[in-house]
Amino acid sequence: MNIIERYESEVRSYSRGFPVVFTKAKGAILTDRDGREYIDFFAGAGALNYGHNDEALKQKLIDYIAGDNITHSLDMATEARERFLEAFHDIILEPRGMDYKVMFPGPTGTNCVEAALKLARKVTGRRTIVSFTNAFHGMTLGSLAVTGNAFKRKGAGKALDDTVFMPFDRFMGEGVDTLDHFENMLTCSSSGLDHPAAVIVETVQGEGGINAAGMDWLKRLQSICRAHDIKLIVDDVQAGCGRTGTFFSFEPAGLDPDFICLSKSIGGYGLPMAITLIKPEFDKFAPGEHNGTFRGNNPAFVTATAALETYWRDDKFACSVREKGETxxxxxxxxxxxxxxxxxxxxxxxxxxxLALHVDGAAEDVSAAAFERGLIMETSGANDEVAKLLPPLILSEDELRRGLDIMADAVAAVARKREGGEKRVA
Structure with missing residues (x-):
């Protein structure tokens, strides 16, 4: 760790929370330099839904590299790109009756959000974007403008404009439909709300505190957008690719978004990749109007295709996620x-x-105690009040049980220490 602390920027964060040097990873297990194993309930912040070094994906990647195939190609045509597009259409879109064009905007989640925001503004001729309290959509200026967290927003060093925030589901307490407020703002000519180009929403807010919107709330949100000619953007960067039990997190609500943002686990293997799905009628960027040097990550296309073919040909994998989710x-x-x-x-x-713990610092203490016991998990929420679970979707029943046992022990330890008047535990 001395080399990391000496040479790397102070902006680093996860190496502070998990202060060991990791050397190997397989499935749901990480191993540090001393040979100690940790159950991974973090999974690259949701970028490793299929775990570390999945055999089927790894072999496809090794074969591709060994064959001197194309690695970097901007948006030139390659066989890897063709195969991914065909597999995504045949395995994901067509069986769900979904019709979208696929855009490769760049390698990360913020890239696909930026593309959706720009395109929504272009096709509507409007500027205002509606986002929601506790939202997180990325760290570049456009996506940061629709992110709620004050600490992250402050890092911009400038005004973040053209965004209006509305209360997310249950933000104002149980029994309050926050969309009443949004609809009133839209229909009142003196509300001060300029007609929005788009609404952007996470169905489950990850960084914002694992806030899950109700299905009826999501359905009504779409209805309001349709009634007022507002484009609907669903940010499925963290909640998508099966994490909630269906490939897209919004499937149980029956949504039909105008734009969908996918990144993190879309690449399958943890390789950088992002896509923006666009309704064909809104595919209005001129050639090159939005581009990026790394919008053609062919190794990621290979592992992304392998992930689709391995896990999404039928519903067995999704069913296992839903069952373990109940556990x-x-x-x-x-x-x-x-x-x-x-x-x-x-x-x-x-x-x-x-698990949101409404006692100052308790969730951070749980994360620290869990790490000492061999479990990696992070916190989220406006005040880091949530002990957050993002395990790989492929972990075994035994690994899940052992990880949850460690977490339960960590929570109990924190409770005991708190009762004794101490704050930090390990």
Whole structure:
């Protein structure tokens, strides 16, 4: 760690929370330089839905590289690009009755969000974007403007404009439909809200605290957008690619977004890749009007295609995610019931769940205690109040049980220390 601390920028974060040097990874297990194993409930912040070094994906990648195939190509045509587009259409879009053009905007989530925002503004001729409280959409200026977190927004060093924030589902408490406020703002000629180009939403807010929108709320949001000719952008960067139990997180709500943002696990192997899905009638960028040097990551196309073919040809994989998601929910409910003194609240869906602890610093203490016990998990939320679970979707029942056991022990340890008047535990 001395080399990291000496030469790397102070902006680093995860190496502070997990202060060991990792050397190997397989499936849901990370190994450090001393040979100690950790169960991974972090999964690259959701970029490793299929775990570390999946055999089927790895072999495809090795074969591709060994064959001197194309690595970098901007947006020139390659066989790897063709195969991904065909597989994505045949395995994901067509069976779901979805009709989208696929745009490769650059390698990360913020790139696909920026592309969607720009295109929504272009096709409507309007500037205002509506986002929601606790939203996180990326760190470049456009996506940061639609991100709610004050700490991250401050890093921009300039005004972040053309965005209006509305309250997310249950932000104003149970029993309050926050979309009443949004609809009133749209229909009142004196509200001060300029007619929006688009609404951008996460169905489950990851960085914002594992806040899961209700299906009825999401359906009504789409209805409002349709009624007022507002484009609907669903940011599925973290919640997509199966993490909530369906390939797209919005499938249970029956949404038909105008734009969909996918990144993180779309590449399958942890390789940088992002796509923006665009309704054909809104595919209005002129050639080269939005581009990027790394919008043609062919090794990622290879592993992305392998992931689709390996896991998404039928519903078996998604069913296993939903079943294990129920196990996660049940165990979190047990932890919450056992420690009311931590003011716990279970949040999320599928493999994107967490335990909100409404006691200052408790969730961070749980993460630290879990790491000492061999489990990697992070926190999220406006005040880091949520102990957040993002396990690889492929982990075994035994690994899931052991990881949840460690988390339960960590929560119990934090509760005991808190009761004794201490704050930080390990």
């Amino acid at each position: 996660i929910r049940a165990r979190l409910e047990e932890m919450a019931a056992a420690h009311p003194e931590l003011k716990p609240e279970v949040r999320g869906r599928g493999f994107m769940q967490g």
